[in-house]
Amino acid sequence: MAMTTTRPASQTARWTKKDLLGLRELSAEEIRLILETAESFREISLRPIKKVPALRGKTVVNLFFEPSTRTRTSFELAAKRLSADIVNIAAQSSSLSKGETALDTVRNLEALKVDILVIRHAAAGAPHLIARRTHTPVINAGDGAHEHPTQALLDLFTIQEKKGRIAGLRVAIVGDIAHSRVARSNIWGLTKLGASVTVCGPPTLIPPQVEQLGVQVAHRLEEVLAEADVLMLLRIQHERQERHLIPSLREYRLRYGIDRERLAHAKPGVLIMHPGPVNRGVELDSAVAEGPYSVILDQVTNGLAIRMAVLYLVSGAPKADEEPA
Amino acid sequence: MVKLLIKGGRVVDPASRRDGRFDVLIDKGLVADVQPSIPGNGAKVIDASNMIVVPGLVDLHTHLRQPGREDQETIESGCRAALAGGFTTVCAMPNTTPAMDQRGIVDLVHQEVLRLGLADVRPIGAITKGREGKELTDFGELFDAGCVALSDDGSSVADAFLMRRALEYATLFGRPLIQHAEDPALAADGVMHEGLVSTTLGLRGMPAEAESVMVARDLALAELTGGWIHFAHLSSAKSVELIRQAKRRGVRVTCEVTPHHLALTEDAVEGFKTDAKVNPPLRTEQDRLGLLEGLRDGTIDCIATDHAPHTDWEKEADFDAAPFGISGLETALAVCATTLVTPGRLSWPQLIEKLALNPAKLIGSPAGTLRPGVEADLTIIDPAATWTVDPARFVSKGRHSPFAGRTLTGAVVRVLRHGSEVEA
Numbered sequence: 001m002a003m004t005t006t007r008p009a010s011q012t013a014r015w016t017k018k019d020l021l022g023l024r025e026l027s028a029e030e031i032r033l034i035l036e037t038a039e040s041f042r043e044i045s046l047r048p049i050k051k052v053p054a055l056r057g058k059t060v061v062n063l064f065f066e067p068s069t070r071t072r073t074s075f076e077l078a079a080k081r082l083s084a085d086i087v088n089i090a091a092q093s094s095s096l097s098k099g100e101t102a103l104d105t106v107r108n109l110e111a112l113k114v115d116i117l118v119i120r121h122a123a124a125g126a127p128h129l130i131a132r133r134t135h136t137p138v139i140n141a142g143d144g145a146h147e148h149p150t151q152a153l154l155d156l157f158t159i160q161e162k163k164g165r166i167a168g169l170r171v172a173i174v175g176d177i178a179h180s181r182v183a184r185s186n187i188w189g190l191t192k193l194g195a196s197v198t199v200c201g202p203p204t205l206i207p208p209q210v211e212q213l214g215v216q217v218a219h220r221l222e223e224v225l226a227e228a229d230v231l232m233l234l235r236i237q238h239e240r241q242e243r244h245l246i247p248s249l250r251e252y253r254l255r256y257g258i259d260r261e262r263l264a265h266a267k268p269g270v271l272i273m274h275p276g277p278v279n280r281g282v283e284l285d286s287a288v289a290e291g292p293y294s295v296i297l298d299q300v301t302n303g304l305a306i307r308m309a310v311l312y313l314v315s316g317a318p319k320a321d322e323e324p325a
Numbered sequence: 326m327v328k329l330l331i332k333g334g335r336v337v338d339p340a341s342r343r344d345g346r347f348d349v350l351i352d353k354g355l356v357a358d359v360q361p362s363i364p365g366n367g368a369k370v371i372d373a374s375n376m377i378v379v380p381g382l383v384d385l386h387t388h389l390r391q392p393g394r395e396d397q398e399t400i401e402s403g404c405r406a407a408l409a410g411g412f413t414t415v416c417a418m419p420n421t422t423p424a425m426d427q428r429g430i431v432d433l434v435h436q437e438v439l440r441l442g443l444a445d446v447r448p449i450g451a452i453t454k455g456r457e458g459k460e461l462t463d464f465g466e467l468f469d470a471g472c473v474a475l476s477d478d479g480s481s482v483a484d485a486f487l488m489r490r491a492l493e494y495a496t497l498f499g500r501p502l503i504q505h506a507e508d509p510a511l512a513a514d515g516v517m518h519e520g521l522v523s524t525t526l527g528l529r530g531m532p533a534e535a536e537s538v539m540v541a542r543d544l545a546l547a548e549l550t551g552g553w554i555h556f557a558h559l560s561s562a563k564s565v566e567l568i569r570q571a572k573r574r575g576v577r578v579t580c581e582v583t584p585h586h587l588a589l590t591e592d593a594v595e596g597f598k599t600d601a602k603v604n605p606p607l608r609t610e611q612d613r614l615g616l617l618e619g620l621r622d623g624t625i626d627c628i629a630t631d632h633a634p635h636t637d638w639e640k641e642a643d644f645d646a647a648p649f650g651i652s653g654l655e656t657a658l659a660v661c662a663t664t665l666v667t668p669g670r671l672s673w674p675q676l677i678e679k680l681a682l683n684p685a686k687l688i689g690s691p692a693g694t695l696r697p698g699v700e701a702d703l704t705i706i707d708p709a710a711t712w713t714v715d716p717a718r719f720v721s722k723g724r725h726s727p728f729a730g731r732t733l734t735g736a737v738v739r740v741l742r743h744g745s746e747v748e749a
Contacts, residue, residue, distance in 0.1 A: 101641075123643035125528075128596070
């Protein structure tokens with residue numbers, strides 16, 4: 001395949017980490033390296049034969065302790081388009097706390113000589129625990145409310161693609177910040193690349209001292225709507241009502257939901273983003289989700305290129321200066 | 326039985342207001358004399374120059390796990406860990422399986438302690454049957470069996486009505502009820518302190534108010550009933566302030582703090598370190614400073630370890646799944662010496678008051694002093710020795726410590742129990 005010829009940041013940056021656990025640990029250069037690598041993989045999915053031999057002979061395991069369709073499928077297709085063999089394991093994390101632990105499962109997989117572990121777990125930090133105990137590279141596909149690095153990377157990639165830059169943009173992340181791994185990873189990624197980030201939601205859904213992560217806090221949608229270049233909406237979970245975090249989904253929609261009327265107050269050309277799946281009629285009206293400002297499906301498409309890039313980089317060989325195909 | 330003469334050490338015995346160079350003569354297992362210079366006269370001499378000689382330390386808060394979880398700790402391994410840490414008396418917490426809620430289980434512990442002849446173990450019975458917070462245990466029977474206090478530790482007594490009655494009824498016995506102060510609804514299912522680190526790591530937090538709300542409630546109930554409330558392992562500055570005010574009003578309240586809450590903050594959890602997962606959680610620097618101030622001004626009476634051993638497989642899990650608790654007996658003295666004495670926050674006599682005299686008084690034990698006539702439970706400390714914590718070398722079965730790899734100052738060199746040297 002043809003690698004992009006001009007690669008300013010990655011001329012100096014090289015991937016040296018065993019794992020991709022979060023964006024907190026990455027430098028701006030490392031994030032740019034991933035975005036540029038993804039750029040070079042993007043067109044593979046547009047070919048009639050959507051496959052390159054970059055990871056031929058490698059085995060990738062999707063080890064999901066929490067159910068997922070979208071992220072799992074995206075990783076699976078990314079691995080397949082790089083010619084890796086992929087195994088999907090859906091383990092219920094509930095049965096793991098008793099008896100066999102996640103570490104036992106991983107030790108077994110290591111004995112089977114797999115090359116990359118893609119891990120999703122309901123507990124924050126579970127991929128970190130595993131990564132410390134195995135030589136196999138680990139990619140975090142979402143851990144509790146902690147991080148979801150590939151989601152934030154595909155969000156950065158999409159913003160870069162649509163706006164031509166990230167630095168200097170105003171990004172509002174709206175919704176359940178407290179329980180969102182997508183929000184945390186995006187806060188790290190966006191601030192490292194120079195965007196100005198405001199998190200927005202009712203006080204019950206904003207975690208304490210979040211300002212110290214370098215973001216601003218707004219409790220009313222009106223405070224961010226007119227200024228934001230990007231509106232990133234988070235899925236509001238039905239369970240939040242049971243824990244008294246919001247009175248009702250209806251109340252949430254009335255104060256924070258984006259519909260056409262609200263959108264009219266937004267900046268022209270605002271990007272509407274959502275990690276999916278959308279709760280239609282709660283955080284986002286159908287008309288807006290499918291409207292001209294929505295880049296939700298571009299996010300999904302870009303997710304493939306990002307996950308190909310991440311699989312490729314953590315696989316270690318060939319390195320960035322070698323042609324993968 | 327040969328006499329023992331401990332020569333030339335710095336004797337720190339707050340009960341007799343002694344802090345200076347003294348010789349200690351031990352005869353028939355008792356402290357026979359403490360004088361600036363005692364002639365040998367055929368006694369076996371232990372040279373204690375450059376050492377500190379203190380009464381055997383007394384831990385108000387030890388989880389020995391037996392009966393029930395002998396894979397985590399046994400009375401034997403726990404007593405040996407206590408001695409290794411300089412403790413000659415430990416209070417055994419009742420969250421065993423079954424819970425220490427009736428005489429038979431207390432007797433079982435006593436029998437084993439007698440058989441071992443290691444440390445002195447004073448059981449703490451449960452306040453409610455099965456520690457379920459529903460029905461009171463038979464307080465009288467438990468105190469008659471030798472319990473020194475009652476507690477549902479591990480859980481709070483959440484029901485205010487039941488706690489009121491418990492405090493009221495306990496006035497019959499003049500013994501304290503020990504509350505693990507935590508409002509379960511406010512703590513929700515938190516796994517660490519609610520603050521910047523929980524926000525960063527995406528872990529569920531417990532606010533400091535989960536503790537202080539319960540402290541405020543129980544202070545009011547103690548005031549109402551005249552009962553004696555003792556708060557276990559305080560973690561927040563707000564709780565300290567509430568207790569300070571209550572003590573001024575004359576409420577019958579005592580409290581303790583752990584070495585780890587005095588030395589560490591929520592930052593110790595960074596990297597999802599389950600070795601720093603404790604309940605109550607490690608909180609902020611401001612809370613830590615509040616605890617230090619409470620210790621200094623006398624609001625906090627005792628330092629207690631909350632030694633809570635767990636197995637490797639339990640602790641080496643993801644942060645949500647790992648149990649609360651760390652192994653504390655073998656690091657307590659050195660952590661306190663390093664955190665409190667070296668920087669000049671407490672003097673050695675003040676530290677020994679918190680680690681021996683006050684807890685002994687609180688449980689009604691004659692220990693905690695080196696006054697002539699008492700049983701010679703005694704610890705010799707090298708205050709200048711530095712060592713690096715390696716949990717793999719712990720005597721306890723619990724090998725998890727947030728101090729792993731830290732270099733501490735102050736080491737226990739010898740421990741005497743009833744005048745005989747004991748080895749962990």
